[in-house]
Amino acid sequence: MKYLLLVFIGFVLFFSCKKDKVGYVPTPYELEIPSHFPQMKIPEDNPMTVEGVELGRHLFYEKKLSGDNTMSCGNCHAPANAFSDPNQFSTGIQGIQGSRHSMALVNLGWNNFFFWDGRSKTLEEQVLLPVRDPIEMHETWTNATKKLKADAKYRDMFYKAFGTTEPDSLLAAKALAQFLRTLISGTSKFDVMYKYENGLPLSDAEQQIFNEITVQQWGGYDLFKSLNGADCFHCHNGPLMQVEKFSNNGLDATFTDLGRGAITGNPNDNGLFKVPTLRNIEFSAPYMHDGRFATLDDVINHYSHTIVMSPTIDPLIEFAFQGGVQLDAQEKNLLKQFLLTLSDEEFINNPAFKAP
Amino acid sequence: MAKINTLGFLVLGTLFFTACKEEVVPVPQEGPAHYVKIEVDPMFDTEVLHLDSVYNTQEGYDIKFSEIRFYMEDVRNGSTQLIDAGLFDYRARGTVLFRAEGKGSDFGSLQANLGVGAANNHSDPSAFPSESMLNILNANDMHWNWSPGYIFVKVEAKVDTIPDGTPLFNHNVVLHAGLDPNLQTLSFENLTWTTTGNDDVLRLKLDMSTFLNGSQVIDVKDEPSTHSAPGQEALTLKVMTNFKEALTVH
Numbered sequence: 001m002k003y004l005l006l007v008f009i010g011f012v013l014f015f016s017c018k019k020d021k022v023g024y025v026p027t028p029y030e031l032e033i034p035s036h037f038p039q040m041k042i043p044e045d046n047p048m049t050v051e052g053v054e055l056g057r058h059l060f061y062e063k064k065l066s067g068d069n070t071m072s073c074g075n076c077h078a079p080a081n082a083f084s085d086p087n088q089f090s091t092g093i094q095g096i097q098g099s100r101h102s103m104a105l106v107n108l109g110w111n112n113f114f115f116w117d118g119r120s121k122t123l124e125e126q127v128l129l130p131v132r133d134p135i136e137m138h139e140t141w142t143n144a145t146k147k148l149k150a151d152a153k154y155r156d157m158f159y160k161a162f163g164t165t166e167p168d169s170l171l172a173a174k175a176l177a178q179f180l181r182t183l184i185s186g187t188s189k190f191d192v193m194y195k196y197e198n199g200l201p202l203s204d205a206e207q208q209i210f211n212e213i214t215v216q217q218w219g220g221y222d223l224f225k226s227l228n229g230a231d232c233f234h235c236h237n238g239p240l241m242q243v244e245k246f247s248n249n250g251l252d253a254t255f256t257d258l259g260r261g262a263i264t265g266n267p268n269d270n271g272l273f274k275v276p277t278l279r280n281i282e283f284s285a286p287y288m289h290d291g292r293f294a295t296l297d298d299v300i301n302h303y304s305h306t307i308v309m310s311p312t313i314d315p316l317i318e319f320a321f322q323g324g325v326q327l328d329a330q331e332k333n334l335l336k337q338f339l340l341t342l343s344d345e346e347f348i349n350n351p352a353f354k355a356p
Numbered sequence: 357m358a359k360i361n362t363l364g365f366l367v368l369g370t371l372f373f374t375a376c377k378e379e380v381v382p383v384p385q386e387g388p389a390h391y392v393k394i395e396v397d398p399m400f401d402t403e404v405l406h407l408d409s410v411y412n413t414q415e416g417y418d419i420k421f422s423e424i425r426f427y428m429e430d431v432r433n434g435s436t437q438l439i440d441a442g443l444f445d446y447r448a449r450g451t452v453l454f455r456a457e458g459k460g461s462d463f464g465s466l467q468a469n470l471g472v473g474a475a476n477n478h479s480d481p482s483a484f485p486s487e488s489m490l491n492i493l494n495a496n497d498m499h500w501n502w503s504p505g506y507i508f509v510k511v512e513a514k515v516d517t518i519p520d521g522t523p524l525f526n527h528n529v530v531l532h533a534g535l536d537p538n539l540q541t542l543s544f545e546n547l548t549w550t551t552t553g554n555d556d557v558l559r560l561k562l563d564m565s566t567f568l569n570g571s572q573v574i575d576v577k578d579e580p581s582t583h584s585a586p587g588q589e590a591l592t593l594k595v596m597t598n599f600k601e602a603l604t605v606h
Binding site for chain 1: 422481491496499501502525583585
């Protein structure tokens with residue numbers, strides 16, 4: 001009798017404590033945020049996971065997302081070019097070229113709007129558009145996800161990331177967004193300069209970099225920040241070297257591309273485009289929304305001499321009335337020396353960002 | 357043997373009662389949170405001011421404001437702080453200066469800085485909590501790193517200085533005031549809060565006509581620009597004192 005009771009209690013104990021079946025729980029991904037950067041806001045419905053980031057990396061370089069399986073996001077956003085395109089305009093699968101330069105992808109997790117005209121407010125929303133754009137990858141998400149589902153590798157990766165073997169566009173977008181949030185650049189010479197001037201502690205390695213910063217680079221930085229020098233800081237500022245705004249930077253008197261104005265319908269926004277980060281600018285040529293300038297020298301010359309007035313010109317370009325800030329040859333060289341401090345080789349060569 | 361059985365019962369019994377013990381779930385506090393909200397209504401004299409709309413200055417210029425922003429920091433009633441900082445950004449956030457947990461009845465008067473006090477003004481802007489308006493992501497271009505610190509008041513406009521009937525808004529006005537010596541203090545007394553739902557709301561008026569024509573006139577044709585740089589001290593201080601005058605309780 002006692003044994004029966006013991007067995008009974010044992011059964012009760014065993015079954016009463018059995019947990020509910022638990023679904024797959026992916027591994028949290030710890031972002032490495034540079035100490036002088038603000039925290040990144042991660043959407044509650046798309047937490048960063050190791051499996052999600054890895055899936056996103058595969059999708060970023062996956063040519064099946066295009067209509068004829070020849071093109072991936074990485075085609076127009078190459079790591080060696082700061083995730084931009086060395087061509088003025090990227091060519092889509094139909095051989096059609098757009099009218100805007102491919103934007104560099106860096107520190108996107110701190111951005112609140114995307115594309116040159118800011119038409120997407122989240123990364124998850126943004127990554128959906130190039131796939132179905134007729135002049136880019138020209139594929140429906142229905143077809144794209146069918147192709148992914150037919151691939152055992154992706155069924156496995158979607159399961160590991162999201163607990164399902166049924167890929168859909170929203171999950172693909174989440175994975176791509178997770179990968180893009182890992183593209184953090186914060187280890188350039190400029191970062192050491194920024195930390196130094198803000199009284200933030202430098203590590204031993206940073207101290208070594210600090211010692212290598214030249215007088216010319218510091219001089220260029222002074223010009224960059226000077227109201228009566230190059231006056232760049234109004235739009236390129238802070239640890240991210242970017243102000244989140246739209247600006248008409250005096251490229252044209254009239255606009256063939258309305259930019260932000262085409263989205264808002266507000267004439268005051270005509271000719272305004274998203275201000276890009278200057279990080280890794282050495283690698284992201286050509287420059288401007290339409291890639292009209294091939295070199296950094298061209299860009300510096302524009303802000304020095306060829307600014308054009310128009311009704312919506314950014315009021316912060318205060319020397320527009322005289323064509324620009326009128327830097328001389330020596331100043332231009334100093335400014336360029338500073339701009340090169342924004343190069344982050346560690347970021348450019350990071351194997352975690354490259355094609356799997 | 358009997359002792360072993362008894363021991364076995366005791367062990368199993370203990371396991372039975374302790375192993376499946378559920379975690380204590382905290383009981384949620386009852387009642388919705390209550391908030392204090394301050395809204396700022398930009399005006400031009402008696403008219404509601406809209407960005408990019410045309411108003412006429414006392415000098416006869418037509419003016420279109422494109423940006424109006426300011427920091428109100430360390431908002432408190434005596435020793436009770438309501439919020440570390442509010443950032444008014446008419447274009448981006450409309451009329452809301454801030455919304456913080458609290459009750460209007462606790463804030464019959466308010467004191468605050470117009471701008472950002474020295475302690476916060478020179479702190480690492482990335483280190484503030486992400487919800488703080490002092491965090492660099494929220495401050496955005498309201499923070500300088502050429503002269504580390506915040507822009508306290510930012511007013512930008514386009515002006516037609518030639519009253520010939522042809523609208524030509526080609527005269528830019530850029531007034532960016534900051535730096536510790538220009539910090540102003542604000543004090544609002546005998547406040548009446550209006551309750552809407554869970555919010556106790558206080559409305560302030562920001563009269564941009566008073567801003568231009570306060571105790572010291574800002575002639576936008578002759579004084580169109582300050583970045584609070586050396587040599588611009590007089591206009592910078594004028595921007596701050598006039599802005600303070602322009603900001604009153606509705």
